Amino acid sequence: SQELEQSPQSLIVQEGKNLTINCTSSKTLYGLYWYKQKYGEGLIFLMMLQKGGEEKSHEKITAKLDEKKQQSSLHITASQPSHAGIYLCGAGAGGTSYGKLTFGQGTILTVHP
Amino acid sequence: DAGITQSPRHKVTETGTPVTLRCHQTENHRYMYWYRQDPGHGLRLIHYSYGVKDTDKGEVSDGYSVSRSKTEDFLLTLESATSSQTSVYFCAITEGARQPQHFGDGTRLSIL
Numbered sequence: 094s095q096e097l098e099q100s101p102q103s104l105i106v107q108e109g110k111n112l113t114i115n116c117t118s119s120k121t122l123y124g125l126y127w128y129k130q131k132y133g134e135g136l137i138f139l140m141m142l143q144k145g146g147e148e149k150s151h152e153k154i155t156a157k158l159d160e161k162k163q164q165s166s167l168h169i170t171a172s173q174p175s176h177a178g179i180y181l182c183g184a185g186a187g188g189t190s191y192g193k194l195t196f197g198q199g200t201i202l203t204v205h206p
Numbered sequence: 207d208a209g210i211t212q213s214p215r216h217k218v219t220e221t222g223t224p225v226t227l228r229c230h231q232t233e234n235h236r237y238m239y240w241y242r243q244d245p246g247h248g249l250r251l252i253h254y255s256y257g258v259k260d261t262d263k264g265e266v267s268d269g270y271s272v273s274r275s276k277t278e279d280f281l282l283t284l285e286s287a288t289s290s291q292t293s294v295y296f297c298a299i300t301e302g303a304r305q306p307q308h309f310g311d312g313t314r315l316s317i318l
Contacts, residue, residue: 124304135296135309136249143304181249185304191256192237192303193264196249 095120097182099197106172107205114167114200116182122162124185126194131178139167139180169202177204209233212297212310220318225284227313229297231277237300238280239264239307240272242293249296255280256303287317 096119106112116125124143128136140149142158142165149156153176155168169176179201183194209232219225229238240252241264251264253272261272269291271283284291294314298307 126306128309133312135311136298138306138308141306183249183307190303191254191262192239192300192305192307193251193254194239194249194307195251195265198246198248 095184095186095195097184097195097197099180099182099200101200102198103201103203105203105205108173110172112169112172112202114180114202116165116167116197118163118184120163122158122165122184123190125156125158125162125165126183126185127156127165127167128181128183129178130181130199136181172202172204174204174206177202210297210299210308210310212295212313214313215311216314218316218318219287221288222286225287225315225317227282227295227297227315229280229282229299229310231280231299233299233301233308234277235299235301236277237303237307238274239298239300240270240280240282241296241298242266242291243296243312244293252282252295289317291315292317 127139130136140156145160145162147158153170179199181199183196211230213228239254241249250266255261255274273281297310300307
């Protein structure tokens with residue numbers, strides 16, 4: 094079965110600093126999804142990556158999928174307290190998997206004003 | 207926001223009692239999923255549905271059953287709740303297997 098490992102597990106930064114969260118897979122990624130979760134709430138979809146080398150940006154968040162499709166990174170530029178939360182990567186199994194996703198453990202981001 | 211409603215939002219019950227959680231969607235999406243989220247384990251898939259009356263097991267299905275008699279509702283049942291099933295349960299929906307899943311706000315279930 095596919096396993097996703099996220100690093101770091103937690104991250105504390107000062108407002109305005111840049112940061113990167115990584116998601117590494119044991120197998121080829123067929124669809125990589127980034128989500129954000131605030132404590133006690135549901136997951137909010139951020140971005141989806143499908144092709145090797147693909148890069149997407151939304152506001153100050155950029156996500157990339159490497160050429161080999163086994164690692165993805167999420168980069169936040171000039172972090173703000175509103176970026177705080179838990180970031181999770183999820184990946185599909187490919188083929189006729191009916192959209193079943195495996196998730197990483199999550200990265201807890203704290204941004205100090 | 208995707209039209210997903212989970213009920214109840216919070217529940218406390220005793221070991222051995224049956225519990226049913228409901229996921230209701232207004233998006234007419236084909237695919238629906240139940241996950242549980244636990245510290246140290248992340249999100250894990252319990253069961254999923256790819257159409258009315260079409261369901262299958264996920265990674266952690268033991269002790270759980272599901273039913274989907276109409277497109278908009280996906281029910282998760284714990285026939286005889288155990289303390290190990292204390293968790294936060296999330297429902298998710300998607301219109302296509304390769305499209306992003308959208309999640310409900312979760313149900314916090316405590317089994318004493």
